[in-house]
Each structure stands twice: as structure tokens, then as C-alpha cells.
Amino acid sequence: MSxxxxxxxxVLASLIASVTDWLFMGAMFHERYLIYPEVWRSNxxxxxxxxxxxxxxxxxxxxxxxxxxxxRLRTMSALLAAACxxxxxxxxxxxxxxxxxxxxxxxxxxxxxxxxxxxxxxxALLCAWLxxxxxxxxxxE
Numbered sequence: 001m002s003x004x005x006x007x008x009x010x011v012l013a014s015l016i017a018s019v020t021d022w023l024f025m026g027a028m029f030h031e032r033y034l035i036y037p038e039v040w041r042s043n044x045x046x047x048x049x050x051x052x053x054x055x056x057x058x059x060x061x062x063x064x065x066x067x068x069x070x071x072r073l074r075t076m077s078a079l080l081a082a083a084c085x086x087x088x089x090x091x092x093x094x095x096x097x098x099x100x101x102x103x104x105x106x107x108x109x110x111x112x113x114x115x116x117x118x119x120x121x122x123x124a125l126l127c128a129w130l131x132x133x134x135x136x137x138x139x140x141e
Contacts, residue, residue, distance in 0.1 A: 006065050009130050013061040013123040018054060020122065024115030029107045036103040057119060064123045076128040083120035091116035
């Protein structure tokens with residue numbers, strides 16, 4: 001397994017998922033974030049918060065790629081199933097607990113959950129595409 005391929009997956013997945021993060025974790029239900037303004041940090045600049053969030057997103061892509069590589073997952077179905085399992089094991093419990101302990105609108109938490117699922121699915125699709133076995137050359141007839 002080439003480190004360059006694994007790095008390419010992490011970089012591509014992180015870049016693509018940053019757009020979906022903006023959609024699911026920023027734009028979607030944007031007005032609902034203001035229902036409970038006291039739960040959101042205000043002591044950091046918006047840029048600093050975005051940068052920290054992107055770093056966490058990069059680590060999540062890296063973690064998924066590492067798990068997929070260690071388990072030698074290569075088929076689309078195995079990688080998509082792994083994405084769902086990782087999402088259920090990580091993002092869903094964290095977000096459900098956030099909803100239990102903090103005043104956050106349920107639609108905001110739902111959008112965040114979908115955003116995390118999309119991030120893992122994007123990473124799985126890129127793994128399937130970039131880690132697929134090389135096709136045997138067939139001679140031209």
C-alpha cells in the first residue's frame with residue numbers, strides 16, 4: 001500500500017468533505033443555531049474555530065483510511081459498510097450525548113450527524129477508487 005495513495009485519499013476526502021461540512025454543519029438550518037446561542041463558544045474567532053474543525057475532519061479521514069488499510073478493505077461494499085459502522089461507532093453516540101447534555105436544536109444535531117456520515121462515505125468512495133486493484137491488461141484483438 002503506497003503512502004502516497006493513502007495521503008491522496010486523506011487530502012481529497014478532506015477537501016471534498018470540507019464543502020459538505022459547510023453545507024451540513026453550517027448552512028443547513030443556520031437559523032436554528034441561534035435558538036440556544038449560549039451553547040456556542042464566542043471567545044475564539046470564526047476562522048480559528050473553522051481551522052480546528054477542519055483539523056478534526058482531516059484526522060477522521062486519516063483514521064478511516066488507516067482502518068480500511070489495516071483491514072485490507074478494497075471492495076466498494078466493504079468500504080461503504082465500514083463507513084457506516086465507523087459513523088455509528090463514533091459520530092452518532094457523540095452527537096446523541098451532546099443532545100442529551102446540551103441545549104442544541106435536534107435539527108442541528110441531525111444535520112451534523114448526516115454531515116459526518118457523508119464525510120465517511122466520501123472517504124470510503126475515494127478508498128474504493130484509489131485502492132482498487134490494478135486491472136489486468138487485456139491484449140487488443
